[in-house]
Amino acid sequence: MQLVVFAQTSTATLTQPPIDQTTGAMGSLLLVLAVLLLSGAFGGFIHGIMSPSDNIIKLFSKTGTSPSVALGIWGDVFTGAAASLALMFLGKALFDFRLDDLLNDKPQLEVILRIVAVGVIAGVSGGALLNNLAAKLGKLAADVSSVETKIQIESRRGPMLREAGVLMAKDAFAEAEAVYGRILAEFGPTAEVLTGIGTAKSYLAAPDGANPATFNVTELNNALRLFKDALQQDIKYEKAWYNTAANKAALLRHAKAKGIAPPFTIDNIAEDLKQAIALEPTNKAFIRTDQDFADILADPVIVKILT
Structure with missing residues (x-):
């Protein structure tokens, strides 16, 4: 079994x-x-x-x-x-x-x-x-x-921007404008570069702030157009607003010195300064000590935005 x-x-x-x-x-x-x-x-x-x-x-x-x-x-x-x-x-x-x-x-x-x-x-x-x-x-x-x-571009653009900034600090405005121009040609327009070129042009157009009758009006207007282009690139770039106001103030002084109708009013300048202050509140202190605005600081419109 x-x-x-x-x-x-x-x-x-x-x-x-x-x-x-x-x-x-x-x-x-x-x-x-x-x-x-x-x-x-x-x-x-x-x-x-x-x-x-x-x-x-x-x-x-x-x-x-x-x-x-x-x-x-x-x-x-x-x-x-x-x-x-x-x-x-x-x-x-x-x-x-x-x-x-x-x-x-x-x-x-x-x-x-x-x-x-x-x-x-x-x-x-x-x-x-x-x-x-x-x-x-x-x-x-x-x-x-x-x-x-972007990293590659910035690695080349950054040193050039620093060079232009150093030249501006040394009052070498023509050389600084040339460096900004090379940056513009190589990398295209940005608010920073366009404002840098416009600022250099402004200083070259008004070398003697005490004698506004000698200002180069054409170059001051060219600088204004550059600031406008800069704001089209970046509406919040406060330096473009600040320098726009400074250039308009210079053209206003030039018109008074020449006895001609001013192209801008205090109200126009005040509007630009409001934008610059809104974007960077420390600009209030700079405006009070900036010789570009010395002759209009007592105007009630300017006093109002600085208080």
Whole structure:
């Protein structure tokens, strides 16, 4: 009796699955994969029609220049097919089917239709997900590149701005204007650079503040235009507002010295000073000691904004 039990146990242990069952399972697997690929590709095709994209990929090159290939809608098709295969592994959790369940028998029509639905949904959603991800990565790369460019520009522009500032402090206004001009030519207009050029021009146009009749009116007006351009670059650049007021005050003194109609009024100057003070309150103290405003400090309009 014990011998019989041993024989039965040994027989059960050595039993192998029939060959035709394994073959059927492989056939089912191939059918499932084919259905998933085709339905996923169709879903990707649908996404490509709804959201056309060039689907550009870059190829590696040792020369340093990476050639690009635009796959067009075929990129969406391939993406959809790949996404459907990837989503297959989530099928049990999302769609209540598992590939193992299909390997024991030929897939029935209901199961095949379910797989088709999974593939199409995966193709559409996979294409949308990857395209959005690619767009975000592209924006991130562009932002990083922009920051790197700004750092490179500032590494060259910064020393030139400091040089111009040192020259202004030494009253070397012509040399400072030349440096600002080089910065403008190389890096383009900014409020700081345009105001620097205008300020240098203003000092050169009025070298003798005690004799306003000798002021170079043309250059003072040119400086005013530069300050206006600076404010178009940055409306909150307080130095442009301050120097605009100073230039208008100089032109007002020149008009009085020449006995001609002034191009600006005290009210015009006061408005510019209000802006300069609002943006930088410490300008109040500078205005009280600045010789450019010495002859108008007693005017009630100016007194009002300084108190």
